[in-house]
Amino acid sequence: MTYALPPLNALRAFEAAARHLSFKLAAHELHVTPAAVGQQVKALEARLGVQLFERLHKQLILTPAGQAYLPGISEGFRHIADATSQLKPAGTVLLQLGAHGSFDLRRLDLAAFRSMHPAIGLRVLQPAGLHELVEGKVDLLIARSLGHHPGYRCDRVNEGPGVGDWVIAPEGTADCPEIVSFRAWLRGLPVEKALASRHPRLVGMAGS
Missing domain, CATH: 3.40.190.10 (Periplasmic binding protein-like II)
Known part of the structure; x- marks a missing residue:
């Protein structure tokens, strides 16, 4: 089965920005610039054909589409993190x-x-x-x-x-x-x- 997935970096940028409601805080978490986070999110929106954020003056708000998308993306990252942790020796x-x-x-x-x-x-x-x-x-x-x-x-x-x-x-x-x-x-x-x-x-x- 082939999964239709957007680029992982774009999904990480969206998920972090959605949790923080801030490109700046998401950038700090991901060790990139706020501009890079914004570009990744913009590219993701273009790929999906939907707007995920309302970009107001000094404020970032999830659109209804963004609110619906976030739980599934966050859950997916949790599954990936759990699966990865199981590959590591205990305590490492x-x-x-x-x-x-x-x-x-x-x-x-x-x-x-x-x-x-x-x-x-x-x-x-x-x-x-x-x-x-x-x-x-x-x-x-x-x-x-x-x-x-x-x-x-x-x-x-x-x-x-x-x-x-x-x-x-x-x-x-x-x-x-x-x-x-x-x-x-x-x-x-x-x-x-x-x-x-x-x-x-x-x-x-x-x-x-």
């Missing part, structure tokens, strides 16, 4: 790390990190840049830059002024336990101490 959190092409990954001793943090499934994409971070292909990024990116937390890997290597993560997810653990690993700090300041209930995860 996936952390996708990107790194610029000239960064020497041997500096990180990733095998030792994986050994110390079996609850974190670490995957690496190299080369990767801000585009991959914005598109959600990686959760955090080691980038060669000046470390100034609005909406993102930037932590310097090496000391010194000017251009350097920075760990960059969206502000909304920068304090997730797995990202805190990796940031602490880079700094050579005890992970338990770094986690305790933000997630006292999750300290055990770092050492499990």
